[in-house]
Amino acid sequence: MSAETSQPVKRGPEQRVTRQRLAVGRTLDELDDFISTQELHRLLHERGNSISLATTYRILQSMAEDNQVDVLRNGEGEALYRRCAVEHHHHHLVCRSCGKAVEVEAPAVEAWAAGLGAQYGFTDVAHTVEIFGLCPECSRS
DSSP: OOTTTOSOOOSSTTOSOOHHHHHHHHHHHHOSSOEEHHHHHHHHHHTTOOOOHHHHHHHHHHHHHTTSSEEEEOTTOOEEEEOOSOOSSOEEEEETTTOOEEEEOOHHHHHHHHHHHHHTTOOSOOOOOEEEEOOHHHHHO
């Protein structure tokens, strides 16, 4: 609380702990794979949570900005979200067929990105790497 205003201090527009934000967080905690905003919205409604699609988008964007969820883009460019077990920088190997994702560390990618940045005089280099393929189960099908 701020001493001057007696109001909670917020970092962003979705930083308040709302009923909707808690519902989104609980639902993401129960999922293993990445999910689109529209699928998450549908799931929330099936579970009796009253939340608009626009609010679902805003909450997910806020959670992504705060590194509470990972975001990747599917083949159509749609953003997919998931809570991650790993709290440091990592990448994902994602099945193109079923959407199963595996969190992977890739030191060679980290070294390549840092070296590429240094080669061109860039500093504070960041990157996102998404690797797509078929998981063992889908490969057998």
